[in-house]
Structures are given as C-alpha cells and as structure tokens.
Amino acid sequence: MRQLQLLILPFLYCLFLFQTSNAHNITSLLAKHPSFSTFNHYLSLTHVAPEINRRTTITILALDNAAMSSLLSENPSVYTLKNILSLHVLLDYFDSKKLHQITNGTVLTATMFQATGSAPGSSGFINITELKGGKVGFGAEDNAGVLNAYFVKALEEIPYNISVIQITKALQSAAADAPTPGxxxxxxxxxxxxxxxxxxxxxxxxxxxxxxxxxxxxxxxxxxxxxxxxxxxxxxxxxxxxxxxxxxxxxxxxxxxxxxxxxxxxxxxxxxxxxxxxxxxxxxxxxxxxxxxxxxxxxxxxxxxxxxxxxxxxxxxxxxDKVLMPSELFKAAPTPPPAPAPVEAADKGKANAAPTPEADSPDGDPADQTADNNNAAGRIEAEIFAAAGAGLSLLLGLL
Structure with missing residues (x-):
C-alpha cells in the first residue's frame, strides 16, 4: 500500500497545480454579491476582468453599487474608467488578517495600473496604512499621501491566490482619473x-x-x-x-x-x-x-x-524582442540535411572494412551455431516472461 501511495502522490500533486493555476474567476466571485453588480459589469466592459483572471496573488478593492454610482456621476470615458479600475487591483495578496498585521503599520504596493505602463512615476502605487481603532486606510501614492478610502469587509478570500475586499469609495489619483483619449x-x-x-x-x-x-x-x-x-x-x-x-x-x-x-x-x-x-x-x-x-x-x-x-x-x-519577417519578403534559412541514421552509418563502415572470414563452430557444423542462437533466444524470452510475471504479482499484491 505504501508503494501505491508513492505512485499516486505525484499525480495528485500535478492535479493540484493544474487546479490552482486557474483557480479564480472574478466575475463568478462577484456574482455572489448583488450589491457589487455595477463594479462587476464594468470590470468586464473595460476588459480588466480577464487580466485579473490570468494573474495569481492578487487583491481586488471592490466598490459597491453606491460607490460606483458616485464614480460614474463624473462621466469618465470607458478608457479612463479602465485606468481607475486597474488602480483598484493590487498585485499582492491582502486578506483581512494581513491588513491588520502590516509590518511597521504601512506598506506601498503596486497595482495593475502601474503594470500597464500607463502610470507615470509612482502614480500606480497604493499606500495601505493601519490606523487607530482597527481602521485600515488606502490612498494612491500620487494623491499627496491622502488616505481617502477605508477597509469595510472581506468578500472572498482564496489564500494566497485572490482576495476581494470592499473599500468605502473609489481611490483618487490624478494619473488614473485623467481623461484618456478615445x-x-x-x-x-x-x-x-x-x-x-x-x-x-x-x-x-x-x-x-x-x-x-x-x-x-x-x-x-x-x-x-x-x-x-x-x-x-x-x-x-x-x-x-x-x-x-x-x-x-x-x-x-x-x-x-x-x-x-x-x-x-x-x-x-x-x-x-x-x-x-x-x-x-x-x-x-x-x-x-x-x-x-x-x-x-x-x-x-x-x-x-x-x-x-x-x-x-x-x-x-x-x-x-526581434523583427518578425514575413516569408513573402524574406527566405527561410535552409533546413540542414538529416544526419545519417546509426544503422546506415554502421552499414557504411562495414562496406568499407575488409571482409572477415567466418569463424568455425567447435565441431565445424554451422547448424550448431544456429542451435546455440536459438537456445540463447529461448533463455532471454523465458527471463522476460518471468520478470513480467513477478511484476504482475507485485501489482496485484499492492491492490
């Protein structure tokens, strides 16, 4: 049984890796929370949702329908809204426990907005600070250090893959809020x-x-x-x-x-x-x-x-990283001829070698050599069947 477990464990480990590599879908997670339906809708509309789903170790600062209504009242374009929502996706894992155990009480973390390359300087970073009375504040680094939003509650936590937490309102950032051209x-x-x-x-x-x-x-x-x-x-x-x-x-x-x-x-x-x-x-x-x-x-x-x-x-x-060349304008490099097969090389060597006289059998009868070869083949075949039988017996014993 111990040997059978050793055979199964690698398979289970690979299955675990496969399942955890695509372990979350933000649209499905937020669908459990109707009061976040507007936030969920705009994650999909701006194509932020697929980017969230392909990443691991991530935190979503979710806005409820009231907070989204306030944000949308400013009539941002869909392109600006994508930057704003990307600012609310942290490239690290923060659940409710970790938020209240921040080393030195404050941490600066990167966001998806920063990862897109659209955020100038440090504007794509978020400051998270633990405050008196158990409050946790959030603020964009380019907002003069002002913590304008606060932690409300955890919605979904899949350690250490994805955490979805509610904050009071949208983060303010001059870079993310700036009008983005259509x-x-x-x-x-x-x-x-x-x-x-x-x-x-x-x-x-x-x-x-x-x-x-x-x-x-x-x-x-x-x-x-x-x-x-x-x-x-x-x-x-x-x-x-x-x-x-x-x-x-x-x-x-x-x-x-x-x-x-x-x-x-x-x-x-x-x-x-x-x-x-x-x-x-x-x-x-x-x-x-x-x-x-x-x-x-x-x-x-x-x-x-x-x-x-x-x-x-x-x-x-x-x-x-390189210039891709179309075959209509540039020729492909010639394919090198295949190397000669080992058997062909051996045969060629034999053809060039001087003929070797056949060795006589002990009693001078070629039929004896054939018989010896047959006996050797028989012994090898018997050994193969014996090994196969032993292996089958072992497997049946394990089962």
Missing part, C-alpha cells in the same frame, strides 16, 4: 516612440500609405506588434533593400485588423491575417503560447512579446 484621438506613433519603439514609429511615419492603413483601422479594432529600437535599427539595411511595395507590406505586416488583449492572444492561438494580407499574398503570422510567453511565428523566424504599451479596446500595442 481611439480617434490616439496618436499611435507617439505612444510607440515614448516606450522604446521610436525607430519603428519613425519608419512607419516615413511611409504615408502604411501609416494611413493603421489609422483607418483604429476605430474598428487594431493590434500592433512593435519591434524594439535595437533590433529594428539593426534590421534597417534589409528594410531599405526592399522595393517600395515591399516596404509598405512589411510595415503593414506588424498590424492585425482586430483588437486582441493579452488574454485573447493567450487563448486564440493559430494563424492570423495582418494589415498586409491581400488575397493570395497571405502575409499571415502564427500566435503560439510558450509557457507564460506569447510568441509570433512565420516560416522565417519566431519572436516573443515582451511588453504592453497600450491595451484599451479597440487598440492594443505590444513590444516584441
């Missing part, structure tokens, strides 16, 4: 240039046709994969060797005419058309998951998504 007002190249993709942005600006294609797709949905400056700068000589039509197709190849959040890219693996796709000119790419990484692949090379510059429907912009 898609028609978005300057794609400014966004790229400010976050490590200036070479690609400048190259795109120098090609009015490709730039116009990007602009035309913003309203309907657009995802951009932007090569970082160093790899793009090194690639420019190859780009300049393309024809004018090749330049345009190459630049358009880095855009997809639909909005794809990171969670969508993780779940929608496979071939995707690009802005350069034109009938038989496929110019497509393949999205694949590689562990926690998302990779893009053509017949020529493979690149990895390294960061998110913007993720506000209908536009997403991601950085990639």
């Amino acid at each position: 898609p028609s007002e978005l300057n794609l190249t400014d966004k790229m240039s400010a976050h490590g993709c200036k070479v690609f942005a400048d190259t795109l600006l120098s090609n009015p046709e490709a730039m116009g294609t990007y602009q035309d797709n913003i309203e309907g949905g657009l995802t951009v994969f932007c090569p970082l400056d160093e790899p793009m700068k090194a690639f420019l000589p190859k780009y300049k060797n393309l024809t004018a039509a090749g330049n345009t197709a190459f630049l358009e190849f880095f855009g997809i005419p639909v909005y794809q959040s990171m969670s969508m890219l993780r779940s929608n693996n496979g071939l995707m058309n690009t802005l350069a796709t034109d009938g038989a000119n496929n110019f497509d790419l393949t999205v694949q998951n590689d562990g926690n990484d998302v990779t893009l692949k053509t017949k020529v090379n493979t690149v990895k998504i390294t960061g998110t510059l913007l993720d506000e429907e209908p536009v997403a912009i991601y950085t990639i």
Whole structure:
C-alpha cells in the first residue's frame, strides 16, 4: 500500500497545480454579491476582468453599487474608467488578517495600473496604512499621501491566490482619473516612440500609405506588434533593400485588423491575417503560447512579446524582442540535411572494412551455431516472461 501511495502522490500533486493555476474567476466571485453588480459589469466592459483572471496573488478593492454610482456621476470615458479600475487591483495578496498585521503599520504596493505602463512615476502605487481603532486606510501614492478610502469587509478570500475586499469609495489619483483619449484621438506613433519603439514609429511615419492603413483601422479594432529600437535599427539595411511595395507590406505586416488583449492572444492561438494580407499574398503570422510567453511565428523566424504599451479596446500595442519577417519578403534559412541514421552509418563502415572470414563452430557444423542462437533466444524470452510475471504479482499484491 505504501508503494501505491508513492505512485499516486505525484499525480495528485500535478492535479493540484493544474487546479490552482486557474483557480479564480472574478466575475463568478462577484456574482455572489448583488450589491457589487455595477463594479462587476464594468470590470468586464473595460476588459480588466480577464487580466485579473490570468494573474495569481492578487487583491481586488471592490466598490459597491453606491460607490460606483458616485464614480460614474463624473462621466469618465470607458478608457479612463479602465485606468481607475486597474488602480483598484493590487498585485499582492491582502486578506483581512494581513491588513491588520502590516509590518511597521504601512506598506506601498503596486497595482495593475502601474503594470500597464500607463502610470507615470509612482502614480500606480497604493499606500495601505493601519490606523487607530482597527481602521485600515488606502490612498494612491500620487494623491499627496491622502488616505481617502477605508477597509469595510472581506468578500472572498482564496489564500494566497485572490482576495476581494470592499473599500468605502473609489481611490483618487490624478494619473488614473485623467481623461484618456478615445481611439480617434490616439496618436499611435507617439505612444510607440515614448516606450522604446521610436525607430519603428519613425519608419512607419516615413511611409504615408502604411501609416494611413493603421489609422483607418483604429476605430474598428487594431493590434500592433512593435519591434524594439535595437533590433529594428539593426534590421534597417534589409528594410531599405526592399522595393517600395515591399516596404509598405512589411510595415503593414506588424498590424492585425482586430483588437486582441493579452488574454485573447493567450487563448486564440493559430494563424492570423495582418494589415498586409491581400488575397493570395497571405502575409499571415502564427500566435503560439510558450509557457507564460506569447510568441509570433512565420516560416522565417519566431519572436516573443515582451511588453504592453497600450491595451484599451479597440487598440492594443505590444513590444516584441526581434523583427518578425514575413516569408513573402524574406527566405527561410535552409533546413540542414538529416544526419545519417546509426544503422546506415554502421552499414557504411562495414562496406568499407575488409571482409572477415567466418569463424568455425567447435565441431565445424554451422547448424550448431544456429542451435546455440536459438537456445540463447529461448533463455532471454523465458527471463522476460518471468520478470513480467513477478511484476504482475507485485501489482496485484499492492491492490
């Protein structure tokens, strides 16, 4: 029985890891609490919910319907609201017990808003402080240290995966509350240039046709994969060797005419058309998951998504570590010939070796060698059956 337990334990451990890797769904958790239905609705509308679900070790500072009504009375755009709600998602686990046992009475923690790269300086951090009388205050770091919201109660706790706690009202942050431009007002190249993709942005600006294609797709949905400056700068000589039509197709190849959040890219693996796709000119790419990484692949090379510059429907912009090359413009590296099979190599060696005379059997009869071989094969077969029988007996004994 002990041996059987040792066989089962690794299986149970793997099952536990699988279950805990996707252990929460914020929409389902909040559905148990009707007084938080508005907060739940806007988490989904702004696509903050899928980002919460793909993370572990996280805390949601939930707002009830009254607090959400006060927040919505200021008429924030859906893009601004996404920043505000992202500020209410802490990238650490705080349940009610931990909130009342904060070391030195105060802690500064990062939020999802800070992780998006949209928060300047320290504006994406939240100060949590334990106060007199058991109160716990919360305040955005860019709000002059003012703790404007307080802990009310715990709604859901799954240690140490996700905690959902209620606070009195929305956190105040100049950066998160700032009006965020809608898609028609978005300057794609400014966004790229400010976050490590200036070479690609400048190259795109120098090609009015490709730039116009990007602009035309913003309203309907657009995802951009932007090569970082160093790899793009090194690639420019190859780009300049393309024809004018090749330049345009190459630049358009880095855009997809639909909005794809990171969670969508993780779940929608496979071939995707690009802005350069034109009938038989496929110019497509393949999205694949590689562990926690998302990779893009053509017949020529493979690149990895390294960061998110913007993720506000209908536009997403991601950085990639190398320049992805379409097979329509660049040739794939030749496939090396397969190495000779071991048997073939051995046969070739035998063919080159001098023939060796056959050794005589002890009594000079080749039939005796055959008999000896048969006897050896029989012994081996008997040993195999004996081992199999012993193994079966052991297994039956364990059961």
